[in-house]
Amino acid sequence: MALSRAAVTSIVNDLLETEIVREAESRSVNSGRPPIILEINPSGDYVAGVDMGATHLSIVVANYAANFIQEKEIPFDIALGPKTCLNQANELLRETLAEASISIEQVNAIGVGVPGPIASDAGMVVAPPIMPGWDRYPIRNTLEKMWGCPISLNNDAELGALGEWAYGAGRGFRNLAYIKVGTGIGAGLLLDGQIYHGATGSAGEIGHLTIDENGPMCTCGNRGCLEALTGGHAIARQAQEAVHNGKRTILSEIAPVERISAQDVADAARQGDLISQQILSRAGSHLGIAIAGLVNIFNPNMVVVGGGVAQIGDLFLEPVRQAVQRRSLPAAAHAVRITTALLGRRSSSMGAVVQALTIALHQLAEGKEVRKTLVV
Amino acid sequence: MALSRAAVTSIVNDLLETEIVREAESRSVNSGRPPIILEINPSGDYVAGVDMGATHLSIVVANYAANFIQEKEIPFDIALGPKTCLNQANELLRETLAEASISIEQVNAIGVGVPGPIASDAGMVVAPPIMPGWDRYPIRNTLEKMWGCPISLNNDAELGALGEWAYGAGRGFRNLAYIKVGTGIGAGLLLDGQIYHGATGSAGEIGHLTIDENGPMCTCGNRGCLEALTGGHAIARQAQEAVHNGKRTILSEIAPVERISAQDVADAARQGDLISQQILSRAGSHLGIAIAGLVNIFNPNMVVVGGGVAQIGDLFLEPVRQAVQRRSLPAAAHAVRITTALLGRRSSSMGAVVQALTIALHQLAEGKEVRKTLVV
DNA sequence: ATTAATTTGTCAAGTTGTTTAACAATGTAA
DNA sequence: TTACATTGTTAAACAACTTGACAAATTAAT
Structure with missing residues (x-):
C-alpha cells in the first residue's frame, strides 16, 4: 500500500531538513507540473565495503550516493586465520583511505563480507567449510574496535545478491x-x-x-x-x-x-x-x-x-x-x-556498501532527531 | 516489538464488542491478579477444509475455534480431472454438512488444498506434475460459484506446514x-x-x-x-x-x-x-x-x-x-x-481450516465495522 | 494568448492506533 | 493487615497517517 502524496511531502521535508537528501535538476516530462527530483546528499562523509574472498581481499570507499571513491584489491589467503587477515584488511583500508585523502573518522559504517555462514547477532562465522581458524572468532567486535564505527558482517554471497539487487x-x-x-x-x-x-x-x-x-x-x-x-x-x-x-x-x-x-x-x-x-x-x-x-x-x-x-x-x-x-x-x-x-567482481563490495549505507543513514536519521523540530 | 497493555485493552474491547472472542474461565497463577483468558467465540458459524490428494479426498467442517465438528474421507483419483473431482468434493461436502446438521449458508469460508503449484491470484494450478487435465482450470472460481463463499486455494504441502505450525x-x-x-x-x-x-x-x-x-x-x-x-x-x-x-x-x-x-x-x-x-x-x-x-x-x-x-x-x-x-x-x-x-493425516485439512478462518475472521471484522462505534 | 487539462506539491483538519503514566483490581505471601 | 506482584483500565498526548481542497508548473487545444 502506497503512502499518500501528503505523507510523502512530510517525510521528504524531514529528509531535506536533516540534509540527508537534496533537490536535483528537474527533468521535463510529457505534461503537467514537472516533479522535483531528489538525490542523496553526498556530504563529507563516507562508508566502506570490505570483501574477503578465499583468495582475494578487496576494499572500496564510497560516498552516501553509493559512488565508489576509491578501490583496492590484493591477493589474499583466508586460511591464514582471523588475526593475520583482519590486520591485512586494516592495512589495506587505511591505504585506500590515504590515497583518497579521507580520514577514518569520516567513515561512518563499514560492511564486511566473508565466505561463510554468519551468526548475525554474534557477529561471527559458525562452522564455516572454508575458513579454518575462524570458527566463532569475534570478527565484528574486533573490527569495531579497530575502526571505531559500526560494522555489518555478512556472507559474501548474500552481499552479492544485495549489490546486484540494488545496482545490478x-x-x-x-x-x-x-x-x-x-x-x-x-x-x-x-x-x-x-x-x-x-x-x-x-x-x-x-x-x-x-x-x-x-x-x-x-x-x-x-x-x-x-x-x-x-x-x-x-x-x-x-x-x-x-x-x-x-x-x-x-x-x-x-x-x-x-x-x-x-x-x-x-x-x-x-x-x-x-x-x-x-x-x-x-x-x-x-x-x-x-x-x-x-x-x-x-x-x-x-x-x-x-x-x-x-x-x-x-x-x-x-x-x-x-x-x-x-x-x-x-x-x-x-x-x-x-x-x-552486471557488477562483475564488484557485486559483493557493492552489497557491503549498501549494508554500510543503511547503518549510516539510520544513524543520521536518529542522531539528528528527524521529526523533532519539524512543524513550528 | 510488542504492543503496550493499553493498546491490547483497546483491541480486545473491539473483539469482545464484535463477539469475535469471549472471556473464558480464568486460570489461577502463582501470584498477582489472575489474567482474563480469552477464547474464540464459536458462534453459529463454521468454516470447511477440503484436502484433495492424489488418491484421497478429505473434508472437515470446523467451528471458529478450529475444532473439527465433522470429518469425512473417501478414496479418490485426481487424474479424473477437475469436473468429476470438484463434483465429488461438492457431494462429499454436502454429505458432511448434512451429518452435522449444518447448512451451507452457515459456512463462511472454505480452504482447499491440491497437490500442485498454485497461481494464487488466479486461483488455479499451473503446469502441475501429477494433476492431468487441471492445468489452468479455474478451480477457485468454480468452487466459489458452487459453494457461495470465499475460497482459499492452496498447495497441500503448504497447508500441511500451516496446520502443523498452528496446531501441531x-x-x-x-x-x-x-x-x-x-x-x-x-x-x-x-x-x-x-x-x-x-x-x-x-x-x-x-x-x-x-x-x-x-x-x-x-x-x-x-x-x-x-x-x-x-x-x-x-x-x-x-x-x-x-x-x-x-x-x-x-x-x-x-x-x-x-x-x-x-x-x-x-x-x-x-x-x-x-x-x-x-x-x-x-x-x-x-x-x-x-x-x-x-x-x-x-x-x-x-x-x-x-x-x-x-x-x-x-x-x-x-x-x-x-x-x-x-x-x-x-x-x-x-x-x-x-x-x-503431530496431526497425522489431518495436517493439510487443519491448514485448510486455518486459511478459511483467516478469511472468515477478516470478514467478521470488516462486516461488523470494528472500531466504528467503540467509544461513545 | 488564453484557457483547459494534467500532473505535482502543499496545507489544514480530522482519524487512527498507539504510548505514557497514573491508578484500580485482584490475587498470594509474610 | 500489610506488602508485593501482576493484570487491566483510563485519560491525555502524540506520531503518522488520510482526506479534500487548493496552489503551482507545465503542455496541449482553442
Whole structure:
C-alpha cells in the first residue's frame, strides 16, 4: 500500500531538513507540473565495503550516493586465520583511505563480507567449510574496535545478491538468488530486497548439495558435492588431468602443470580452447543441476551468477540454463531468468556498501532527531 | 516489538464488542491478579477444509475455534480431472454438512488444498506434475460459484506446514518446512507463520530434485528424481520386485503382486518385516538427501515429515536424520529438528481450516465495522 | 494568448492506533 | 493487615497517517 502524496511531502521535508537528501535538476516530462527530483546528499562523509574472498581481499570507499571513491584489491589467503587477515584488511583500508585523502573518522559504517555462514547477532562465522581458524572468532567486535564505527558482517554471497539487487542485474526482482562461483560456491537469497538468512544464517549454502551420490570425494567427506564438481579447485584439477593425459589444449603451455588455475581455464576458454570449454560446459551443467534444485525450492524470478568463472558469459551460462530448464518444474523454470552479474567482481563490495549505507543513514536519521523540530 | 497493555485493552474491547472472542474461565497463577483468558467465540458459524490428494479426498467442517465438528474421507483419483473431482468434493461436502446438521449458508469460508503449484491470484494450478487435465482450470472460481463463499486455494504441502505450525509439531518455529510424502513428494515452507510461495507459487517442490544423475527414470523425463526413488509408486515397485525375486517377506501373501501398495509396505514394516524395513530405510535415506538440500538452501529450524509413510515413525525418520546430518552444513544441521507430523493425516485439512478462518475472521471484522462505534 | 487539462506539491483538519503514566483490581505471601 | 506482584483500565498526548481542497508548473487545444 502506497503512502499518500501528503505523507510523502512530510517525510521528504524531514529528509531535506536533516540534509540527508537534496533537490536535483528537474527533468521535463510529457505534461503537467514537472516533479522535483531528489538525490542523496553526498556530504563529507563516507562508508566502506570490505570483501574477503578465499583468495582475494578487496576494499572500496564510497560516498552516501553509493559512488565508489576509491578501490583496492590484493591477493589474499583466508586460511591464514582471523588475526593475520583482519590486520591485512586494516592495512589495506587505511591505504585506500590515504590515497583518497579521507580520514577514518569520516567513515561512518563499514560492511564486511566473508565466505561463510554468519551468526548475525554474534557477529561471527559458525562452522564455516572454508575458513579454518575462524570458527566463532569475534570478527565484528574486533573490527569495531579497530575502526571505531559500526560494522555489518555478512556472507559474501548474500552481499552479492544485495549489490546486484540494488545496482545490478537484479533490480526490481522480488525473489532473487545470487550464485557466487569461486573457490567455494554459495548462494545469497533475497526476498523483497531483504537478505534471507534462514534460522542460523546458513541459508543458500548450495556448495555441498549432493549432485552425484557416486561422484568424486569432497573436502567435506561426502561424494559428489557441487563444489567437488564445479568449484575452482575442481575445475583446475580437471584441467591438470587433461594436460597430464596429453589432450590438445593451450593449457599445456603452462608449467608446472600444478600451477594451472580455474582462471587459466576461463581465459583459455575465452580464447577458444576446446578442452577448456568442455570442462567449463560440464561444470556449468552440474551447477545447473544445483540451481535447478534451488529453483524448485526457492522459486526465484531471477538468478544472477557471479564470481570469476561467470564472467565468461554464455559459454558457461548456456549449459546452466539448459540444466535448469530440464530439471526444474515447468512453472518455476519458465518464470526464472538466469543471467551474469552486471557488477562483475564488484557485486559483493557493492552489497557491503549498501549494508554500510543503511547503518549510516539510520544513524543520521536518529542522531539528528528527524521529526523533532519539524512543524513550528 | 510488542504492543503496550493499553493498546491490547483497546483491541480486545473491539473483539469482545464484535463477539469475535469471549472471556473464558480464568486460570489461577502463582501470584498477582489472575489474567482474563480469552477464547474464540464459536458462534453459529463454521468454516470447511477440503484436502484433495492424489488418491484421497478429505473434508472437515470446523467451528471458529478450529475444532473439527465433522470429518469425512473417501478414496479418490485426481487424474479424473477437475469436473468429476470438484463434483465429488461438492457431494462429499454436502454429505458432511448434512451429518452435522449444518447448512451451507452457515459456512463462511472454505480452504482447499491440491497437490500442485498454485497461481494464487488466479486461483488455479499451473503446469502441475501429477494433476492431468487441471492445468489452468479455474478451480477457485468454480468452487466459489458452487459453494457461495470465499475460497482459499492452496498447495497441500503448504497447508500441511500451516496446520502443523498452528496446531501441531511446528508450533513456535519461525522457519518451518513440512514434507509431504505420498504419491508425490512436496514441501511447504513457512516464514513467521506465513506461507512462502516463491515467485510463481512453486516454492518447495522437492519431488523432482535430482538425487542420482544415473538413477531410475522418472515420469518427468529425468533420471534419479526424489519421487522416482521415494514416492509411493517407487516404494510399491521396489516391494513388488522383491516379491518377484523371491525375497522372504510377508508381502508375498498379497496377490496379485501388482496390488502391493506403499501402504502395505508401511504396514509390513511396522509388523517387523525386514525386506519392507530395508525398502523404507533406503527410501528414507534418499529423502534425507533431498531434505539435506532443503536444509542447506532454506535453513529451517524445524522439518515436519507428514504423509502416510511418515506415520511409521523413527524406523523411517532415522535414516532421514542420518542423511541430513551427514550432508548438510554443520551449522544448519545442528539447528534443525526433524520430526513426524503431530496431526497425522489431518495436517493439510487443519491448514485448510486455518486459511478459511483467516478469511472468515477478516470478514467478521470488516462486516461488523470494528472500531466504528467503540467509544461513545 | 488564453484557457483547459494534467500532473505535482502543499496545507489544514480530522482519524487512527498507539504510548505514557497514573491508578484500580485482584490475587498470594509474610 | 500489610506488602508485593501482576493484570487491566483510563485519560491525555502524540506520531503518522488520510482526506479534500487548493496552489503551482507545465503542455496541449482553442
